[in-house]
Structure formats: C-alpha cells, structure tokens
Amino acid sequence: MKKLLFVLFIVFALSCTKQTDLSDSIYIYDNEYPELPAYSEWGYNTFGANYDRSVFMYSRNEIPLKVTLKENRLAFIFQGGDGNYSNNYLALRFIIPDSNVKVYQDLLVYNDSIIDLTSETITVEMISKGNSEIIDILEGELYFKRSQNVFVDDVEQEIILSGYFNLKFVMNEIPSNMSEGRFDFGVNNQNFYNLK
Amino acid sequence: MKRTTLLLLLSMFMIVLYSQNENENSNPNKNANKLYFGIETGFRTFNSLSHEYAFIREEASYYYGYGNYYSKITWMSYAPFVSLKAEYRSLSDKFWVSAGVNYSSFHSLMGRSGNSQxxxxxxxxxxxxxxxxxxxxxxxxxxxTNHYIGVPIDIRYSPFLPRFFRLYFKLGFDFNLKVAAKQSVGFYQSEMNKHEDAILDLFDQPNSFYATSTLGVGIQLGKQNKPNFRIEADFPSLVLTPKAFGLMEYSFGGGARISFVLPLNIK
Structure with missing residues (x-):
C-alpha cells in the first residue's frame, strides 16, 4: 500500500511540474561541490556559493537575478536562500557605478570583466527577512566570465551572464565567508528594471 | 585418474550417440522433411542511450519534495523486418537451423513530449x-531511419518430439548492411527548416553495418511435414556493434515475430 501511495505521489508530482523554458532554473549539480550548481554558460538561472558551513543558493520561489538601473548605478541582486531547500530569504545586492548600461543588451560590455568588491565605489548589501544592511567587504570579487547574447529561432532573446563570485565580509561585527560562488543568469526585460 | 576420467567421458559420449541413433531409428517420422522454406516478419525495439551531446540544453522540469529531477528527452526506437529463410531440421527434428535474407528498417526518434498542458x-x-x-x-x-539488407542465422531447439503444439528456444544472429539512411529535424517553428542540414551535421552519422544476437522462445503450431505457423518472443536482443547508429546508442532490446514455414517436399 505504501508503495502504491508513493507511486501515486510521484505521478501526481510529475503532473504538476512547471513549464520548462529559458526562464526556468535548471540545476545541474557540481561534481566537486554537489550542493552547488555546476558552472555553466547556458542561462540555467542558478547561482550558489558556500556560505560558512551552509550555502547561499537560488531558490524556486525567487527570481534568482534582478538587475536595476538607477542614476547611473547598476545593481545586480542575487536572490535566493540561506541553506539548501530553505525558505530563509537571503539576497546580495552588488551596486556598481555604470553610466554605459541603458538597456539589458548593454550588459554585453561585462564580458570577461572582474569587479573588485573592495573598491570604494562598490557597495554590497545583504538582505534578509526584510532587512537590508551594507556589509564591509574584506576581500572579494564578482567575475563576469562570459556575457553573451542569445538568439532563439533567430530572434534575440536574452543576455546570459555567467561567472564566479566570492567574498569575505563583516556584518554585525561577525566575519563570514562566501566561496566557490558561481552564477549563470538570463537577463531580459523581465528582470531588468530601469528605475530612472 | 585423468585417463579414467577421459574413458568415462568417452563412454558417455558413445552412449549418447548410440541412444540418439536408436531414437532416430525408432522414430516413426525418420523420413520427415528436413528442408523448409519460411517467411518471417516482426519488430524489435531497443533501449536507447543518448550520446553525450554537449550542444543539447539540459532540462530539469521535475521538482518535488526536496530534490530536482532532470527531465529526459524521450528516445524511441523500433525496427520492423521481414525475412525469407531456408531451414534445415536435424537430430530427430529437434534442431532447426535457418538462414536467409532479411530486410529491416531501423527507426530512431528523439524528442520531448510534454505530458501536461x-x-x-x-x-x-x-x-x-x-x-x-x-x-x-x-x-x-x-x-x-536506416534501411538494411541482412543475413539472419538462427538455431532453434525444441526438446519435445514432433507434435502439433511445440515449444522451442532460439539463438539467432543477424548481420545487416545499410542501404539507405535519412535523418530529419522537426522544428518548433517550421520557418527554421532552413537550418535542418546544419542541425543534422551536429549529430553522428550511422555506420554502414550492425549486428545483433538474440535469444528467443516460441511456439510452433502445425503437424510435421505440413505448413507450420510460429509465434516467437525475442529477448534479449543484443547489439554487437557499438556506435552503429547515428542519433543514439543501443545496447539491448526485445521484440516479437511470426513466421510461416513450408516443407519443401511435402509427403
């Protein structure tokens, strides 16, 4: 009877699956760090990093990346959770001065570029449980290894940003470490906001 | 000790030969037809393993409870065939050896079937x-879709003496040479058909030859020296030639076949 219920549950779960499209998140686990998504450049809409003894990961409930543009300051907001499969909302906002990006297609200029997070012009905020706090970066970088324009059926569809990140920081006088961070995002008008 | 064992084995072999000879001599059907002609048709299907194609985007649509489950592209195959065979029956009509010529087509399909709206x-x-x-x-x-002309060779064994209903077992091989092949792409938007050749160039092309071995079990209906009808299940069929097919790899499968055999000299 238990087996039957299990099979029925599987069938039910499969029948409730989300639509799989470019906007969905596709988790391909990393062989070396199975709790993190493998590095990819397909626009799988995932990110993850070791966060002390836990992980900072994308979650199914949040759009993993939002990009905002306001007064020549570009913000990359990584939205996910603290810990695998948790509902503890956690986000990092990397705010970068940029006067060149006007539309999401302009993000191509970030191809193979490294943002030094210790720079005074860079602000990093951590957002959790509705609270936003600027964190002191001890060391860290945001590396856009690849920025590419994706065409689907010969129609321009989105920009894919892929790369790595890591940072050591202090928050509430407690130092923490995020390492082995990797991301693979698709950006288009759905998650690019010009706040003006 | 070795000599004793050898003598014992030799004695047993002689006894078996003698018994067999006795059986054949005492068999009321010792003048049974030994040559038959048959026509056979059926199909096989194989388990499909995708080649490692780095240019196919992964998909992971299944998520429930606490895990991710990759959705797989659907791989399907079926291989209908028709054969003409000559069959020789020996050893009290218990062993049937056949060979002939075979036409088969091998259809492979990869796609993604949405199982919900x-x-x-x-x-x-x-x-x-x-x-x-x-x-x-x-x-x-x-x-x-690949088309093949092949040579099938089968050995069938029935442990039972001739009767109307006979169970038998089979070991078969077939060797197939490709005579034609075609690959096609079904685009989501038909306007993209202009890219078909470029997409197909990404995939491997089938080799010109493949061979399989097959175990099977079947039943034969019909009297000795009369037309017989057979229905047979093949399992497993093992593909003996790696990388024989373009789209995907096959290792083993199964199928079913029916055949109609006629004695060449009806008495």
Missing part, C-alpha cells in the same frame, strides 16, 4: 556560438 514539447539545441552570441533552436523531434 504546462510543459513544453520542445528542447533546445545550440547550433553555433561565438564569444558574444549563441544561437539556440527549438526542436520538437529528430528522426533517423
């Missing part, structure tokens, strides 16, 4: 990529 029924293939641009195409299915 909110699932897509296509997958993405990356056709080309430069440093700053990638071109994906939505594909509903890719088909490959």
């Amino acid at each position: 909110n699932q897509t029924d296509y997958f993405y293939i990356m056709l080309s990529q430069s440093q700053n641009e990638s071109y994906y195409y939505r594909i509903k299915e890719i088909k490959e």
Whole structure:
C-alpha cells in the first residue's frame, strides 16, 4: 500500500511540474561541490556559493537575478536562500557605478570583466527577512566570465551572464565567508528594471 | 585418474550417440522433411542511450519534495523486418537451423513530449556560438531511419518430439548492411527548416553495418511435414556493434515475430 501511495505521489508530482523554458532554473549539480550548481554558460538561472558551513543558493520561489538601473548605478541582486531547500530569504545586492548600461543588451560590455568588491565605489548589501544592511567587504570579487547574447529561432532573446563570485565580509561585527560562488543568469526585460 | 576420467567421458559420449541413433531409428517420422522454406516478419525495439551531446540544453522540469529531477528527452526506437529463410531440421527434428535474407528498417526518434498542458514539447539545441552570441533552436523531434539488407542465422531447439503444439528456444544472429539512411529535424517553428542540414551535421552519422544476437522462445503450431505457423518472443536482443547508429546508442532490446514455414517436399 505504501508503495502504491508513493507511486501515486510521484505521478501526481510529475503532473504538476512547471513549464520548462529559458526562464526556468535548471540545476545541474557540481561534481566537486554537489550542493552547488555546476558552472555553466547556458542561462540555467542558478547561482550558489558556500556560505560558512551552509550555502547561499537560488531558490524556486525567487527570481534568482534582478538587475536595476538607477542614476547611473547598476545593481545586480542575487536572490535566493540561506541553506539548501530553505525558505530563509537571503539576497546580495552588488551596486556598481555604470553610466554605459541603458538597456539589458548593454550588459554585453561585462564580458570577461572582474569587479573588485573592495573598491570604494562598490557597495554590497545583504538582505534578509526584510532587512537590508551594507556589509564591509574584506576581500572579494564578482567575475563576469562570459556575457553573451542569445538568439532563439533567430530572434534575440536574452543576455546570459555567467561567472564566479566570492567574498569575505563583516556584518554585525561577525566575519563570514562566501566561496566557490558561481552564477549563470538570463537577463531580459523581465528582470531588468530601469528605475530612472 | 585423468585417463579414467577421459574413458568415462568417452563412454558417455558413445552412449549418447548410440541412444540418439536408436531414437532416430525408432522414430516413426525418420523420413520427415528436413528442408523448409519460411517467411518471417516482426519488430524489435531497443533501449536507447543518448550520446553525450554537449550542444543539447539540459532540462530539469521535475521538482518535488526536496530534490530536482532532470527531465529526459524521450528516445524511441523500433525496427520492423521481414525475412525469407531456408531451414534445415536435424537430430530427430529437434534442431532447426535457418538462414536467409532479411530486410529491416531501423527507426530512431528523439524528442520531448510534454505530458501536461504546462510543459513544453520542445528542447533546445545550440547550433553555433561565438564569444558574444549563441544561437539556440527549438526542436520538437529528430528522426533517423536506416534501411538494411541482412543475413539472419538462427538455431532453434525444441526438446519435445514432433507434435502439433511445440515449444522451442532460439539463438539467432543477424548481420545487416545499410542501404539507405535519412535523418530529419522537426522544428518548433517550421520557418527554421532552413537550418535542418546544419542541425543534422551536429549529430553522428550511422555506420554502414550492425549486428545483433538474440535469444528467443516460441511456439510452433502445425503437424510435421505440413505448413507450420510460429509465434516467437525475442529477448534479449543484443547489439554487437557499438556506435552503429547515428542519433543514439543501443545496447539491448526485445521484440516479437511470426513466421510461416513450408516443407519443401511435402509427403
């Protein structure tokens, strides 16, 4: 009877699956760090990093990346959770001065570029449980290894940003470490906001 | 000790030969037809293993409880065939050895079937990529059909004496030479058909030859020296030639066949 219920549950779960499209998140686990998504450049809409003894990961409930543009300051907001499969909302906002990006297609200029997070012009905020706090970066970088324009059926569809990140920081006088961070995002008008 | 064992084995062999000779002599059907002609048709299907195609975008649509489950592209295959065979029966009509000529077609299909209204029924293939641009195409299915002329060789064994209803077992081989092949792409948008050749160039091409071995079990209906009808199940059929097919790899499968055999000299 238990087996039957299990099979029925599987069938039910499969029948409730989300639509799989470019906007969905596709988790391909990393062989070396199975709790993190493998590095990819397909626009799988995932990110993850070791966060002390836990992980900072994308979650199914949040759009993993939002990009905002306001007064020549570009913000990359990584939205996910603290810990695998948790509902503890956690986000990092990397705010970068940029006067060149006007539309999401302009993000191509970030191809193979490294943002030094210790720079005074860079602000990093951590957002959790509705609270936003600027964190002191001890060391860290945001590396856009690849920025590419994706065409689907010969129609321009989105920009894919892929790369790595890591940072050591202090928050509430407690130092923490995020390492082995990797991301693979698709950006288009759905998650690019010009706040003006 | 070795000599004793050898003598014992030799004695047993002689006894078996003698008994067999006695059986044949005492068999009321010792003048049974030994040559038969048959026509056979059926199909086989094989388990399909995808080649490692780095240009196909992964998909993971299944999520429940606490885990991710990759949705797989559907791989299907079926191989209908028809054969003409000559059959020689020996050893009290218990062993049947046949060989002939065989035509078969091997159909392979890869696609993504949405099993609910909110699932897509296509997958993405990356056709080309430069440093700053990638071109994906939505594909509903890719088909490959190969046609073969082959030589089947079968050995059947029935442990029972001739009767109307006979159970038998089979070991078979077939060797197939490709005579024609065709691959096609079903795009999500038909306007993209102009890219069909470029997409197909990404995939491996089938080799010109494949061989299989098959175990089977079947029943034969009909009297000795009369037309017989057979129905047979093949399992497993093992593909003996790796990388024989273009789209995907096959290792083993199964199938069914029916045949009609006629004695060449009806008495």
